[in-house]
Amino acid sequence: MTIRPARDCDAPGLPGIERSSGEIFRQSPGLEWIADDTVQSEEQHRALIATGVAFVADLPGHGIAAFLNGEVMPDALHIWQIAVHRDRQGRGIGRKLIEAAEQFAADHEIPALTLTTFRDVPWNEPYYQRLGFVTLERGDLGSRLRAVLDAEEQAGMPAARRCAMRKPLHQGHGLMAAVTV
Numbered sequence: 328m329t330i331r332p333a334r335d336c337d338a339p340g341l342p343g344i345e346r347s348s349g350e351i352f353r354q355s356p357g358l359e360w361i362a363d364d365t366v367q368s369e370e371q372h373r374a375l376i377a378t379g380v381a382f383v384a385d386l387p388g389h390g391i392a393a394f395l396n397g398e399v400m401p402d403a404l405h406i407w408q409i410a411v412h413r414d415r416q417g418r419g420i421g422r423k424l425i426e427a428a429e430q431f432a433a434d435h436e437i438p439a440l441t442l443t444t445f446r447d448v449p450w451n452e453p454y455y456q457r458l459g460f461v462t463l464e465r466g467d468l469g470s471r472l473r474a475v476l477d478a479e480e481q482a483g484m485p486a487a488r489r490c491a492m493r494k495p496l497h498q499g500h501g502l503m504a505a506v507t508v
Contacts, residue, residue, distance in 0.1 A: 333381035
């Protein structure tokens with residue numbers, strides 16, 4: 328497997344990967360609708376690729392099986408989406424994509440990664456906690472993450488089931504110390 332920066336020519340295939348990755352939500356009571364929800368458009372992918380914060384997992388004999396995209400914010404690299412094709416889930420591909428995001432953040436002196444996710448879904452909050460992310464309480468969110476969660480709620484996400492998470496990137500391993508959100 329090769330993790331590499333996404334290229335513009337990758338964009339047409341990325342919505343299909345996200346659609347496939349969402350199929351797993353059919354197993355999560357009350358969240359089945361996510362499998363049929365809208366995904367990032369090819370144009371949205373192209374915009375994130377243009378900013379340089381988009382990675383793909385390229386598997387020999389399969390092609391692109393997963394992607395991660397995000398955006399550099401003043402306090403963190405915010406991960407907007409990680410999607411692994413349903414047929415390739417559970418093989419550590421998501422973890423490798425997050426490692427690529429960590430390296431990007433370290434190379435650009437960004438002190439942390441952030442994301443929003445579902446609280447009670449095994450491949451969401453508990454998974455990210457195993458990777459070193461910390462769930463933030465509402466009072467610890469800061470205005471940016473609070474705004475992201477508010478926008479998700481306005482878009483129909485169940486607010487009680489959503490959370491924001493942060494992974495500080497520490498000094499000593501080429502990564503910076505954490506800052507407050």
